[in-house]
Amino acid sequence: MTMQERLKQISSSFDYHDNMRQILDTYLSMNTQYDLRKSGFLDHLCFWALEDYDTIRTSDKTSRSKIREGESALVQAILDDCQDVNLLLFTSVISVHRTEDKKVRIQTQSQQVFNVRTTIITVPLNPLHNIEFQSTLEFEKLCAIAEGQCRGDTKFWAKLKNSIEGTVIVCFGPDNALDIRDIVAVERELQKFLPNCKVEHVFGHDWRNGSFVESTWSWYKPGQGLSNLRVLQTSELPLFFC
Ligand SMILES: Cc1cc2nc3c(=O)[nH]c(=O)nc-3n(C[C@H](O)[C@H](O)[C@H](O)COP(=O)(O)OP(=O)(O)OC[C@H]3O[C@@H](n4cnc5c(N)ncnc54)[C@H](O)[C@@H]3O)c2cc1C
Structure with missing residues (x-):
C-alpha cells in the first residue's frame, strides 16, 4: 500500500476539516521525504511504532539528539573502546571479492587492498550498486x-x-523545487509564510546526488518492505549485511 492510498483511506475522517487533512498530508510528506504515491506505508507503521504511537514523542525523538555533544560523540566513544581498530575516512570501497579460501579482499578507489576474514557491509541501499561484488x-x-x-x-x-x-x-521540499544554493530564491519562498523575513544563511546538502548516500533517509517503495528487506539482510558468508 502507498502512503497516498492510506491517506485516502482515512480522509473521510476529515470531511469537515480540510485544514487537518492538509496538515496530515504535509506531515506524512515530510516523514517519507518523497512523493506519497511512490512511498510505502509499511515504513510509516514502523516509524510510528518506534515513536510510541505519539506525535509529540515523534517530534521529540526525531528532532534533536539526546546526546549533548551530538551523535558523533557516541561514535567516537565506541571507537575509543575498541582496540587495534583503524578508522579510515574519505576511503571509497570499489570492490569486495570473496576469495576461494573463504576470505574477503576489499579494494579502495585509491588502490589500497585489505585482506580480511569477514566484512560487515553498512553502506546504505541506494549507493550499494557502486560496489562490485565477486562472486556476485x-x-x-x-x-x-x-x-x-x-x-x-x-x-x-x-x-x-x-x-x-x-x-x-x-x-x-519536493523534487528539486528549490535551488537551496540560491539564498534569494529561498528567501522568496519563505516570505510566502513570513512576509519580510530575511535569510542570513542556508545550510543543507544535495544528499540525493551524493555518491555515498544517494538519498536522504531510508524509506522503502510500496511492497519492498515485504519483498526485499529479508533478502537484503541475509548474510552471504563471510559477508554480513546491515
Ligand atoms: C538531511 C537528513 C536529515 C535527517 N534527519 C534525521 C532526524 O532528524 N532523525 C533521525 O533519526 N534520522 C535522521 N536522518 C537519517 C539518519 O541520518 C540515517 O538514518 C542514518 O544516518 C543512517 O545510518 P547508516 O549508518 O545506516 O548510514 P549512513 O549514516 O549513511 O552511513 C553509511 C556510511 O557508508 C559510507 N559509504 C557509502 N558508500 C561507500 C563506499 N563505496 N565506500 C566506503 N564508504 C561508503 C558513507 O560515506 C557513510 O559514512 C536524516 C538524514 C538526512 C540525510
Whole structure:
C-alpha cells in the first residue's frame, strides 16, 4: 500500500476539516521525504511504532539528539573502546571479492587492498550498486539493490536575520523545487509564510546526488518492505549485511 492510498483511506475522517487533512498530508510528506504515491506505508507503521504511537514523542525523538555533544560523540566513544581498530575516512570501497579460501579482499578507489576474514557491509541501499561484488551476490539481492529505495527530497535549514537569537527554520521540499544554493530564491519562498523575513544563511546538502548516500533517509517503495528487506539482510558468508 502507498502512503497516498492510506491517506485516502482515512480522509473521510476529515470531511469537515480540510485544514487537518492538509496538515496530515504535509506531515506524512515530510516523514517519507518523497512523493506519497511512490512511498510505502509499511515504513510509516514502523516509524510510528518506534515513536510510541505519539506525535509529540515523534517530534521529540526525531528532532534533536539526546546526546549533548551530538551523535558523533557516541561514535567516537565506541571507537575509543575498541582496540587495534583503524578508522579510515574519505576511503571509497570499489570492490569486495570473496576469495576461494573463504576470505574477503576489499579494494579502495585509491588502490589500497585489505585482506580480511569477514566484512560487515553498512553502506546504505541506494549507493550499494557502486560496489562490485565477486562472486556476485544472490540474484534476489542484486535485484533489490538495482531497484533501490525512495531517494527522498530536499531538507535544509535557514537562519533568519535580525530575529531573536537567530531563529532557524527547518524546511522540507519536493523534487528539486528549490535551488537551496540560491539564498534569494529561498528567501522568496519563505516570505510566502513570513512576509519580510530575511535569510542570513542556508545550510543543507544535495544528499540525493551524493555518491555515498544517494538519498536522504531510508524509506522503502510500496511492497519492498515485504519483498526485499529479508533478502537484503541475509548474510552471504563471510559477508554480513546491515
Ligand atoms: C538531511 C537528513 C536529515 C535527517 N534527519 C534525521 C532526524 O532528524 N532523525 C533521525 O533519526 N534520522 C535522521 N536522518 C537519517 C539518519 O541520518 C540515517 O538514518 C542514518 O544516518 C543512517 O545510518 P547508516 O549508518 O545506516 O548510514 P549512513 O549514516 O549513511 O552511513 C553509511 C556510511 O557508508 C559510507 N559509504 C557509502 N558508500 C561507500 C563506499 N563505496 N565506500 C566506503 N564508504 C561508503 C558513507 O560515506 C557513510 O559514512 C536524516 C538524514 C538526512 C540525510
